[in-house]
Amino acid sequence: MTRTHRHSVSVRLAIIGAGKVAAEHHVPGIAHDPRCELVAICDTNEQLVNRRQAQWQVSLATSRPERIISDPDIDGVIIATPNASHAPLALAAIAAGKHVMCEKPLGLSVAEAATMFKAARAAGIVHMTAFTYRFAPAMRYLRMLVQSGDLGEPRHFRSQRFLDWPETSWGWRQSKALAGAGDLYDMTIHRIDFGLDLLGPIDRICGALERFCLRGQTEDGAACESSDVDDWSCLLGRFVNGATGVWEGTTLAKGYHMGGVGHDWAEVNGSTGTAIYRLGKAHSLLLGKPGKGLEDVAVPENLLTPAGSPRDPQGQPAAVGFRQDLIWEFVSAIREGRDAAPSFADGWQAQVIADAAIQSDLSGSWVEIPRQKP
Ligand SMILES: NC(=O)c1ccc[n+]([C@@H]2O[C@H](COP(=O)([O-])OP(=O)(O)OC[C@H]3O[C@@H](n4cnc5c(N)ncnc54)[C@H](O)[C@@H]3O)[C@@H](O)[C@H]2O)c1
Known part of the structure; x- marks a missing residue:
């Protein structure tokens, strides 16, 4: 380029x-x-x-x-x-x-x-x-383990994003005209990107969306326009490499407040091991080997921040600091004259899958994903 x-x-x-x-x-x-x-x-x-x-x-x-x-x-x-x-x-x-x-x-x-x-x-x-969330140290480590073959042949990808949000208005986020979709575009789309980044392209998707709450009131009790978007989204998919994917996201998981971070879990089960990312423990992974239990393993120091970044990874809570690493990548790509990761191609590909879930929910059937090379 x-x-x-x-x-x-x-x-x-x-x-x-x-x-x-x-x-x-x-x-x-x-x-x-x-x-x-x-x-x-x-x-x-x-x-x-x-x-x-x-x-x-x-x-x-x-x-x-x-x-x-x-x-x-x-x-x-x-x-x-x-x-x-x-x-x-x-x-x-x-x-x-x-x-x-x-x-x-x-x-x-x-x-x-x-x-x-x-x-x-x-x-x-x-x-x-x-x-x-691609920048979370645990996710960086998980990607490295998948790419190096440490988990063997990937068989399953699984993600859960459970939040306990109040049932009052989300503002612009609950309007289809302003947001496009609800939980699917707000939360689950990040996890669709995890799956694509870790395991590659997806060839078929089955999706379901639901809206449980109308949210016709603001936090202050004032009446407002009701929601016309989903507050629960779920996808079942198959990757081109044969692995399976399962995603579930909700904002209605009572009791999952977890200090404001909620439950964010993504895992890969490969033929020789399992690795699990948790937002609440963003500086470590749960690792599992055949016949053994899961073990909490610290992310190696060199993966806590992007190469060269002066950000102190211990200076903020682990679930927060990495959110500031996107700028480092954007500026590095500009200075080095290279593509940024994740690029608009990744944003587009995640949306191909999200929109296939909407289509599948409407049609009640699986949706084949056309092969398209960016
Ligand atoms: N990557 C993440 O983890 C993450 C987290 C939160 C939000 N987001 C995304 O960031 C975006 C903003 O979310 P937010 O939570 O900051 O929302 P927000 O409502 O707090 O902020 C959006 C701001 O944009 C302003 N605005 C609206 N239309 C504008 C226009 N045409 N030109 C200039 N300003 C305009 C609004 O006045 C408002 O101040 C959304 O797309 C959301 O999905 C991403």
Whole structure:
């Protein structure tokens, strides 16, 4: 791929959407990375963007995304807005030659995600999908064990994401028009990405979605528009390599609060061993060998952060710190003139599977996944 930018100086980043994920993941990530700086922020909520400007000490704050996208002094844009605006904002930033990191799900549908990937590839910019949990040290270690053959031939992938959320409004997240889907696009899509990253492409999917709660009230008790998205999603799949996959996600698992982290479990059962990732224990893996019990094994030091990152892995709770490593990867890819991982191709492929689950739920049958090479 051709790259127009080569950086000996700081990579100048802007954030569009100055809400929760920007504050918790991306701004601290930029602060940890001496190779980049936050030069501009945008949010359509003027009061919020003004407050963030003071809080984050950034010189340019605007409520107009065009101001960021047309600015020649900005190298890369982080899109952290509700899902419905990902595609228009990313396509505009790509057309202006910016590198783009976009939050997940990449688009409101697989068609949008494919358009975004193709535009990014044609423009030769660095593109990245913010599949945060890939950066968890335990997941990095699990990937290494699968790739090195330590678990033998992979047979099963299994993931559970159980949250105990209040049954009040999720705001934009409970609107199909703004979010595309509920738990499936919010939580399960990260775990679909785990499966694809660890075991490769999937050739068939059976999916089911349910909505149990209407959430017609806000936390303060005010009436609001009811939810029209799922709060439970489940997939059964078969990988091209013959392995099976099972995913379940819910926000209605009472008692699974677990200090706010919830239950997040992903495992691979191979012919010679099992390895289990848990978000609540992000610096260790459960490992199992034939005929023995599961053992808690620490992630090797060199896998706690990305190579070269100055972030102190012990400086924050294990379930939190790695969420700031996405910026390190985005900036490294820009500086090194290489593809970022996970890229828009990964965001697109995860959405192919998520949308197949929606289709399967509607049709009541398995959906064959066409072979498509990005
Ligand atoms: N990768 C992860 O682990 C992770 C975690 C949380 C959220 N997310 C994703 O990040 C995105 C944002 O989620 P959030 O929880 O921060 O939401 P949020 O509601 O806290 O923040 C979104 C912000 O975007 C602003 N906004 C809306 N439309 C805009 C537009 N067109 N231009 C500029 N600003 C606009 C809103 O005013 C709001 O301040 C979503 O796509 C979500 O799925 C990802």
